[in-house]
Amino acid sequence: MKKVLACLFSAVLMVVATACFTLKEPDLAQASTEIRLAHVVNEEDSFHIAAMKFKEIVEERTDGEISISIYPNAQLGDERNLLEGMRMGTVDMGVITNGPVANFVEEIAVLELPFLFPSREDAYDILDGPIGSELLDNLKRVNLKGLAYAERGFRNLTNSKRPVHTPEDVSGLKIRVMENPVYIDTFRALGANAVPMAWTEALTAMRQGTIDGQENPVNVIHAFKLDEQQDYLSMTRHTYAPAIFVMGQMNWQGLSPEQQEIFVEAAQEASEHARQVNFEMEEEQLQELQERGMQVIEEPDLEAFRSEVHSVYDKYGDDFGEYLERILDEL
Known part of the structure; x- marks a missing residue:
């Protein structure tokens, strides 16, 4: 009898152990590290297109070890707050416009000289x-x-007051710019009243009419339907503005070397994908803006604009060390 009971007890233990293993195994398989990726624009914007491509590549190449959760529309704060959060470790990563990054690393603003x-x-x-x-x-x-x-x-000027063909047409306009001294001084040189503010605040200011205009690429103007408040778009293409896939060092160092390599490759591939999408969509977006009533000035006097911004190069050229000279030598 004791032998029978011992056998039964052993059998029960095996069943329980098997059941426990079976219950735990899926949890282990599903375990992953979540990375929160934030940006301040909406789901139609190229930032979101880049973020979604990054998510796809990382999750595939890490076999689900890392999951990317995307937070658009400034859900986690404006760009300056996102950068501060990354530095402190409270935000994992983001796609951030280059201008606000330059508030932390001054020389990177060389990329946005007019x-x-x-x-x-x-x-x-x-x-x-x-x-x-x-x-x-x-x-x-x-x-x-x-x-x-x-x-x-490439950034272009919109406003609610008048068509802009020359710098004289900019004079006196109250234009929102990023919180970046190069942008502020560029538009002051053009005669505008440059108003630095976060993008979320600018949207409200345009609706309320407390600013006359802003400057952004066509994809932003289209995605945020700025034609509803802005009647005129001038294709000044005054600045090429990069954006950066950026992480806090704390989160970066928490990745294995293999994962770090995947992140760098994924960010580059996602960036190139978003660039191509921007290029392909710009003509269609411009047409839609015109159909919705926005007047597009396709050929403003760019030489006249260039001649007005030499003071910006004079003021900031030395701040960028050798970078400006090296870039000009490459072009």
């Missing part, structure tokens, strides 16, 4: 080459990790 890059291709050659890589590496000074350059794009 009329620096003649074409997209020229910008990509610099960003994806040694100069761009060095500038990204400089972010570690402020506890950030730059992964790759996504794209905000």
